[in-house]
Amino acid sequence: MIDASCYDILGIGFGPSNLALAIALDESGRRRREPWRTVFLERQKSFAWHVDMLLPGTDMQIAFVKDLVTLRDPTSPFSFLNYLHEKGRLTAFLNLKTFNPSRIEFNDYLRWAAMRLDGHVCYGETVDHIAPVLSEGRIVALEAVSRDATGRKCLRRARHLVVATGGRPVIPAPFDTVADRRVLHSSRYLSGIDAALAGKAEPRVAVIGGGQSGAEIAVDLGERFPNACVDLVIRNFALRPADDTAFANEIFDPEAVDLMFELESDRRADVLEELRHTNYASVDAKLIARLHAILYEDCVLGIRRRRLLRETEPDAIAVVDGAVLLRLHDRLHGGFEDARYDAVVLATGYERRGLPDMVEPLRPFMQRQDVDRRYRLPLASSAASLQQILADVQGWSEETHGLSDTLLLVISVRAGEIVGSIEAIDAAAAALAQAVCA
Structure with a gap:
């Protein structure tokens, strides 16, 4: 087993959600002039998004501006428009007079973005389990044990863990x-x-x-x-x-996440049921x-x-x-x-109820059994050493965050929120260290 050094952020899965996160982390590292030590583990051999449903003639059901970055940062070089520009198809796409690219083209856009971050991804690795690393009963890191196609195992540790594994068929x-x-x-x-x-x-x-x-x-x-x-x-x-009419579509807006999260659970369930067929x-x-x-x-x-x-x-x-x-x-x-x-x-869909089985080892350290508004597992204040440990889950919180949670619609904004949490904890830890040394 290879024992890798400790990372800042360890991501499980590298679909669109964690791809959007990787981009946000890259932007954050450039802002702070110190790149994050990140690694993402993906069981597929290369980046692929619903490849078995890339049917000829099928289009995306969302507008291209709801890509990996635009709702958070319209100037990002990872935007769909910049992808078209680099591919030499921008004016040709505009002549289509549509907001909805084909599913095949959008998958190509995602692969184009993923290739720019290849150095942060380990493809062909299946995660066997994750676990907390304890010292005197407190979590000091989170670790994942994975294996590649040859069966070789690898252990990686990080201060922050983000799980985005997709739903179960x-x-x-x-x-x-x-x-x-x-x-x-x-x-x-x-x-x-x-x-x-x-x-x-x-x-x-x-x-x-x-x-x-x-x-x-x-x-x-x-x-x-x-x-x-x-x-x-x-x-x-x-x-x-x-129902893709304007008022119904507002339930997918990033702003609607706050609205849904703040509702009482029974009222939120009513709204979810009312708009289920969107x-x-x-x-x-x-x-x-x-x-x-x-x-x-x-x-x-x-x-x-x-x-x-x-x-x-x-x-x-x-x-x-x-x-x-x-x-x-x-x-x-x-x-x-x-x-x-x-x-x-x-054609019976996917299930994302509760939390992914992978986070089961962390449940004894949780105050509640769902994520908070910023997608963090609520680790008890006594569990995480100096509150420097974060575990986030993407795409498993429809019951608390609304119908957009399992879709592409909010991934750019959600990635920014998760990175904001990581930045805040990192800044607080640095301030505490400085105060202790003063």
């Missing part, structure tokens, strides 16, 4: 009892669908889920496999359009129209290659003779249909 019943390549979550769609349908001239596929991902996959399957029969299975009567189980209106047109064209041609199975839920599953057998409950009419598929794609 939701695998609902009855699929949670099945481990088969023909049943795959949307997080593995592009890398898994060809293997799942290998050798099938006219494959039958069920897509489970009535949100944006489910609709996108249903359309993509028809284009990727022209002879495929695709059933989009949804619990509701119709696909619900996402983000969950909803579909872009243009995509709904496109899918409806596809189904209508099938009707005109007299074929049944694609179906919308409304008010329908999977009731049972079996994998037999290389096929997936589903029993589908038609809640509208009260009956059941037994259907045979070559693959099932679960």
